[in-house]
Amino acid sequence: MIYVIQLKFLTIVKLGGSVITYKSSSPPKINETNLDRIAHELQAYRGDLIIVLGGGAHGHQAAHHHGFADSKSPKELLLKGIPSIRHNMSTLASYVESSLNKVGIPAIVLPPFCSVILRQGLIHEFPTNIFRKSLDNELVVVTHGDVCFDETRTASILSGDTIAVHLAKQLNAKSILIGTDVDGVLDGNPKDNPSAKHIPIINQENKKVILSKVGPSTSTDVTGGMAKKVSELLKITRPDRQIIIFNLAVPDRLKSLLQNESTICTRIQS
Ligand code: ADP
DSSP: OOOBOOTTOOEEEEEOHHHHBOTTOSSOOBOHHHHHHHHHHHTTBOSOEEEEEOOHHHHHHHHHHTTTTOTTOOHHHHHHHHHHHHHHHHHHHHHHHHHHHHTTOOEEEOOGGGTOEEETTEEEEOOOHHHHHHHHTTOEEEEEOEEEEETTTEEEEEOHHHHHHHHHHHHTOSEEEEEESSSSOBSSOTTTOTTOOBOOEEOTTTHHHHHTTOOOOSSSOSSOHHHHHHHHHHTTOOTTOEEEEEETTSTTHHHHHHTTOOOSEEEEOO
């Protein structure tokens, strides 16, 4: 096995809900085959590592059902949704934790619900000292999209993509790898337009044109899909940081990226 040694180099890997769950399955179902394969692809990495889980079937359906997609939903409906979203996300995170532990990765789960406060759906408080301490003690942190208390509307959904961007900024991540079920960003939604062309690089020059061609997710998704991913990631570009959207459903692409080998993906640059 080839070991990749990059100590004190923080990588954040987002595992898209479309890959780690069967996103349209109700009741929600974990994609154990994909998750166990992903655990093996992560096994050789030796730098600091945070894994962020998207909600997929475990987050989006319960969130939709309890009115989180509608800003006018009554407080009672939102409150009723908290236990089921929390339960589903904890179940998913716990599966990931065990799957990583089984291949020798010392992963622990830090759930956002326990420390994050939102305001109008945006992060108001998201302390990261326990993340830093965990990394300093050579643990691999797993966190995930979650429902969180919101000072202006009872509770809101915090997406895995937003978490990845926040942690990248706060903890100075050098590599942000966003795994999803398509080859990166294309000039149209590949699920609607199979001849959509792959875009290898998004930068200041082409970002406006590309953003106009990027849409939401095609499955039940309360957090904005590809359009939101790209616009949030564009805010954290830096010359010494790599930001990549790639197809996590294709075996070995994550492993290649962790080994700095080239693979099909979209790079977001300043
Ligand atoms: P995940 O659950 O993996 O985080 P999302 O469902 O949020 O992924 O976003 C990925 C989806 O975005 C793709 O499955 C695709 O259907 C959709 N999408 C919309 N527009 C585009 C585009 N221009 N390029 C790539 N994907 C797009």
